[in-house]
Amino acid sequence: xxxxxxxxxxxxxxxxxxxxxxxxxxxxxxxxxxxxxxxxxxxxxxxxxxxxxxxxxxxxxxxxxxxxxxxxxxxxxxxxxxxxxxxxxxxxxxxxxxxxxxxxxxxxxxxxxxxxxxxxxxxxxxxxxxxxxxxxxxxxxxxxxxxxxxxxxxxxxxxxxxxxxxxxxxxxxxxxxxxxxxxxxxxxxxxxxxxxxxxxxxxxxxxxxxxxxxxxxxxxxxxxxxxxxxxxxxxxxxxxxxxxxxxxxxxxxxxxxxxxxxxxxxxxxxxxxxxxxxxxxxxxxxxxxxxxxxxxxxxxxxxxxxxxxxxxxxxxxxxxxxxxxxxxxxxxxxxxxxxxxxxxxxxxxxxxxxxxxxxxxxxxxxxxxxxxxxxxxxxxxxxxxxxxxxxxxxxxxxxxxxxxxxxxxxxxxxxxxxxxxxxxxxxxxxxxxxxxxxx
Amino acid sequence: xxxxxxxxxxxxxxxxxxxxxxxxxxxxxxxxxxxxxxxxxxxxxxxxxxxxxxxxxxxxxxxxxxxxxxxxxxxxxxxxxxxxxxxxxxxxxxxxxxxxxxxxxxxxxxxxxxxxxxxxxxxxxxxxxxxxxxxxxxxxxxxxxxxxxxxxxxxxxxxxxxxxxxxxxxxxxxxxxxxxxxxxxxxxxxxxxxxxxxxxxxxxxxxxxxxxxxxxxxxxxxxxxxxxxxxxxxxxxxxxxxxxxxxxxxxxxxxxxxxxxxxxxxxxxxxxxxxxxxxxxxxxxxxxxxxxxxx
Numbered sequence: 001x002x003x004x005x006x007x008x009x010x011x012x013x014x015x016x017x018x019x020x021x022x023x024x025x026x027x028x029x030x031x032x033x034x035x036x037x038x039x040x041x042x043x044x045x046x047x048x049x050x051x052x053x054x055x056x057x058x059x060x061x062x063x064x065x066x067x068x069x070x071x072x073x074x075x076x077x078x079x080x081x082x083x084x085x086x087x088x089x090x091x092x093x094x095x096x097x098x099x100x101x102x103x104x105x106x107x108x109x110x111x112x113x114x115x116x117x118x119x120x121x122x123x124x125x126x127x128x129x130x131x132x133x134x135x136x137x138x139x140x141x142x143x144x145x146x147x148x149x150x151x152x153x154x155x156x157x158x159x160x161x162x163x164x165x166x167x168x169x170x171x172x173x174x175x176x177x178x179x180x181x182x183x184x185x186x187x188x189x190x191x192x193x194x195x196x197x198x199x200x201x202x203x204x205x206x207x208x209x210x211x212x213x214x215x216x217x218x219x220x221x222x223x224x225x226x227x228x229x230x231x232x233x234x235x236x237x238x239x240x241x242x243x244x245x246x247x248x249x250x251x252x253x254x255x256x257x258x259x260x261x262x263x264x265x266x267x268x269x270x271x272x273x274x275x276x277x278x279x280x281x282x283x284x285x286x287x288x289x290x291x292x293x294x295x296x297x298x299x300x301x302x303x304x305x306x307x308x309x310x311x312x313x314x315x316x317x318x319x320x321x322x323x324x325x326x327x328x329x330x331x332x333x334x335x336x337x338x339x340x341x342x343x344x345x346x347x348x349x350x351x352x353x354x355x356x357x358x359x360x361x362x363x364x365x366x367x368x369x370x371x372x373x374x375x376x377x378x379x380x381x382x383x384x385x386x387x388x389x390x391x392x393x394x395x396x397x398x399x400x401x402x403x404x405x406x407x408x409x410x411x412x413x414x415x416x417x418x419x420x421x422x423x424x425x426x427x428x429x430x431x432x433x434x435x436x437x438x439x
Numbered sequence: 440x441x442x443x444x445x446x447x448x449x450x451x452x453x454x455x456x457x458x459x460x461x462x463x464x465x466x467x468x469x470x471x472x473x474x475x476x477x478x479x480x481x482x483x484x485x486x487x488x489x490x491x492x493x494x495x496x497x498x499x500x501x502x503x504x505x506x507x508x509x510x511x512x513x514x515x516x517x518x519x520x521x522x523x524x525x526x527x528x529x530x531x532x533x534x535x536x537x538x539x540x541x542x543x544x545x546x547x548x549x550x551x552x553x554x555x556x557x558x559x560x561x562x563x564x565x566x567x568x569x570x571x572x573x574x575x576x577x578x579x580x581x582x583x584x585x586x587x588x589x590x591x592x593x594x595x596x597x598x599x600x601x602x603x604x605x606x607x608x609x610x611x612x613x614x615x616x617x618x619x620x621x622x623x624x625x626x627x628x629x630x631x632x633x634x635x636x637x638x639x640x641x642x643x644x645x646x647x648x649x650x651x652x653x654x655x656x657x658x659x660x661x662x663x664x665x666x667x668x669x670x671x672x673x674x675x676x677x678x679x680x681x682x683x684x685x686x687x688x689x690x691x692x693x694x695x696x697x698x699x700x701x702x703x704x705x706x707x708x709x710x711x712x713x714x715x716x717x718x719x720x721x722x723x724x725x726x727x728x729x730x731x732x733x734x
Contacts (some may be wrong), residue, residue, distance in 0.1 A: 267485075270490045271491060304510075308497055309498075367640070
C-alpha cells in the first residue's frame with residue numbers, strides 16, 4: 001500500500017516515453033465520469049482556504065465551518081469542492097496527485113450551507129448533493145463554462161494530466177546563456193509593472209487634423225517600410241509605440257503625420273538595430289516628401305516630448321514569451337500570433353483599450369482558436385500571461401474580425417506580408433469563425 | 440519651457456565637456472554631447488549610443504548607478520545633467536591607492552558591482568563595457584557608482600545578434616573574442632568583465648592585457664587552460680577557432696596565482712572566469728556566494 005501511495009504521489013509523466021495508460025479508476029468502486037472529473041480546478045477557494053492537501057475529516061469540517069461563516073456574510077458566493085484527488089501544484093512545476101482519504105459524514109452544522117457540496121464516492125451521497133442543486137445552478141449561470149471546455153479538461157485528466165498542470169517553459173533553457181533563464185521571471189515581472197508607462201490614452205479628441213483612419217494608413221505604410229528595410233520585429237513595435245505616445249502629447253498637422261512616422265522609425269532603429277538605416281534612407285522612402293533637416297528636427301522634438309523614455313514594454317516583449325508558453329517551436333503558430341498582433345496594432349481602438357500584455361495574450365488566444373489548437377487556453381498560458389480566457393475574449397474577437405476583414409481591406413500591408421509562404425501564409429487561413437462560440 | 444541658462448547657473452568647468460552647475464541649492468554635473476560629426480554636420484541626428492544611454496539611465500534608480508536628472512537640447516548640443524558627485528568620488532577606481540588598504544574594502548566594492556550588474560540584468564540591460572575607468576568610488580563612505588552607459592543596450596530573451604565590437608578589449612569575454620555563436624552574447628559577458636576587475640583588484644594590474652583578440656585569447660588560455668568540448672560544449676565547432684586557440688594548454692592553479700584569496704574567493708573567481716558562458720555564474724548567484732558572508 002505504501003509503495004502504491006508513493007507511486008501515486010510522483011509527478012505525472014508528461015510527454016515521457018513510457019506513458020502509462022490512465023489507471024484512474026482501477027481498484028475503486030467509482031463511475032468513470034466521476035473518476036475523471038475529480039480534480040479541484042482552483043487552488044484558492046472563495047472562503048480563503050487553500051485546497052492543496054487531502055480532504056481529511058478535520059479539513060472538511062473546517063471547510064464547512066468557514067463556508068458557513070462566509071454564507072452569513074455573503075449568500076451569493078458559491079464554491080464546489082469535489083472529493084477525490086486534489087492537485088497540489090507548486091506554482092510553476094508539475095502538479096502532484098495527492099490521494100484523498102475517504103471522508104466520513106461530518107457533524108451537520110445547525111444551518112446547512114448551500115455553498116459547499118462535498119460529494120463522496122458512495123452512490124447514496126448523491127442525494128445529499130441534490131440539496132445544493134439550486135446553489136449550484138445559480139453559480140453555474142454565473143460561471144457558465146462551455147461543454148467543450150469541460151470535456152477537454154476531463155479528457156486531459158483522463159490522460160493523466162492534471163487540469164491545472166503548468167509546464168515550466170524555461171526548463172530547457174537553463175544551459176543556454178542566450179535565453180537569460182535565471183533573469184527571465186524578474187524581467188517579465190518588471191515588464192508587467194512598467195507596461196502602464198508605455199500605454200496611451202485616447203488622443204484623437206485632441207488631434208484636430210488627424211483621425212484613426214489616417215493613423216491606420218500611416219501604420220500600414222510603416223509596416224511596408226519596416227519590411228523593405230528588413231528591420232527587427234521589435235523595431236516595428238517600438239516605432240508604433242513612439243508614434244502613439246507622441247500623438248498623445250502633441251497635436252500634429254496632417255501633412256506632418258508621415259514625418260512623425262519616419263522620425264519615430266529612425267529613433268526606434270537607432271535604439272534596437274545594430275545597423276540602423278540613415279536619415280537619407282527615410283527621406284528617399286517617403287518619396288522626398290520631407291528634407292533631412294525636417295526629419296532631424298522632428299527626431300529631437302519627439303525625444304524631448306517623450307522625455308527620452310524609450311525603454312518601454314511593447315506587445316512584442318510579451319508576444320515572444322507568450323508564444324513560447326503556447327507552443328514552443330511551432331512556426332505556423334508563431335506567424336499567426338504576429339499576424340493577428342499586427343492587425344491589432346493597426347486598429348486604433350485596440351491600442352487604446354488594451355495594455356500591451358493583454359494584446360499579446362489575446363493574439364495568442366485568437367491564434368490558437370484560428371488554428372484549432374485545443375484547448376484554446378491552457379493553464380500554462382494562464383500562469384505565464386496572468387490572464388484568463390474570459391479576460392481575453394473581447395480583444396481576441398476584435399482580432400478575429402480584423403482577420404476576416406483583411407482580404408477585402410484597402411490597407412493590405414499586414415495581409416500581404418503574412419500571405420507570403422516564408423511566414424507560413426497564415427493570412428490565407430480561415431479566421432476563427434465566432435470566438436464567442438469557442439471556449 | 441525654461442532654457443538651459445534659466446534652469447541652471449553658476450557653471451564651473453571640470454573638464455573640456457563636463458561642468459559643475461547649480462539649480463536652487465543643489466549641485467549637478469553637466470556633460471555636453473555634440474550631435475555633430477567630424478565635418479560639423481548633424482547628418483544622422485542624435486547618435487544611437489546617446490539615445491540608448493539616456494533612455495536606459497532614465498529607467499534606472501539604484502544607489503550604485505550615477506543618476507541622470509535631466510536632458511536639455513540647445514542647438515546641435517545635448518546637455519546631460521547628472522547627480523553631482525563630490526571630489527571624494529574618484530574615477531578609474533583601481534588607480535586609487537587607498538583602494539588596497541583594507542581587504543574588506545575590495546570585497547565590499549566587488550559586492551556593490553555585482554549587485555548593480557544583477558539589478559541591470561533583471562531589467563534586461565547589458566552593460567557591455569564594464570571597466571574600472573567607468574567606476575567611481577568614495578573611499579570614505581565606501582560607496583561605488585557605475586557611470587557611462589554608452590555601450591549598454593536592452594536585450595530580448597532569447598538574445599538577438601548584437602555588435603561584437605563592444606567593450607574595452609581587456610575585459611571582453613572569450614565568447615565575444617571568438618564571436619561565439621554569430622555575435623550572440625548575453626549576461627555572462629558582463630560577469631566576465633567583473634571577474635577581470637576582481638582579478639585586477641587583487642593583482643594591482645590588469646588580469647589580461649593582450650593588444651589584440653588573438654593575443655588576449657592566448658593570455659586567457661594560459662591562465663585558464665584551452666577550452667575543450669568537455670569544458671565548453673560546442674567550442675570546437677565554432678568556425679575558424681582552431682587557429683585562435685593555439686596549442687592546448689593546461690589551466691594554472693588559481694590558488695598559486697592568487698595566494699591572497701581564501702577558498703571561497705577562489706571559488707567565486709573561478710566561477711566568474713569560467714570559459715563557457717553557459718556554465719559561468721550569474722551576477723544574481725554571485726551576490727549570494729559565501730565569499731560575501733558578512734558584507
